[in-house]
Amino acid sequence: MEVDLIFRIAAIGIIVAVLDQVLRRSGREDQAMMTTLAGVIVVLMMMVNEINNLFELVKSVFGLY
């Protein structure tokens, strides 16, 4: 559970924002949307593991089974 996760999400967000602007200026609206969608999916895949870790910890600490 490192703080790197926040910085990685922020970096992906900035990169996707730049790519979105570039693709939008060159008239490729659909590819810009695909890039945004792919970025969101990548971030969600990164976060799913952490969410699973948190839920397992809550279950083990508070005896939820």
Next chain:
Amino acid sequence: MDAGIFAVIGIGVVAAVIAAVLRQSKPDYALLVSFAAGIIILYRILIGVVPVVAEIEAIMQTTGINAEYAGIMFKALGICILTQIACDVCKDAGEASIATKLEIAGRVSILVVSLPLFTRVLSIVSSLMA
């Protein structure tokens, strides 16, 4: 948690600044950053809570109170925490109605968990009245 509080404060402030920066260009990433920060902060809090829970259970053992009651209490607390996380994420995403439904789900599951205690209290009351 002596040095942990500074780490948690740092994580929260940094994540808030990053979310504010991202909000004008990509609002959905601001939501994801705040969600990730919440998960990390909560994970750190819960790691600090582990010895506290063990201590409370030991106290319950020494006072002779049934350990099942403490287990039900901690189960309700865990359900509260998980439901609150999900509710906050939904509210941040602007879906207040889903958040309300999640709160109802949490309340119902807490009721289901604590129902054995209710029946026990009722049986005690009825035995006192008899």
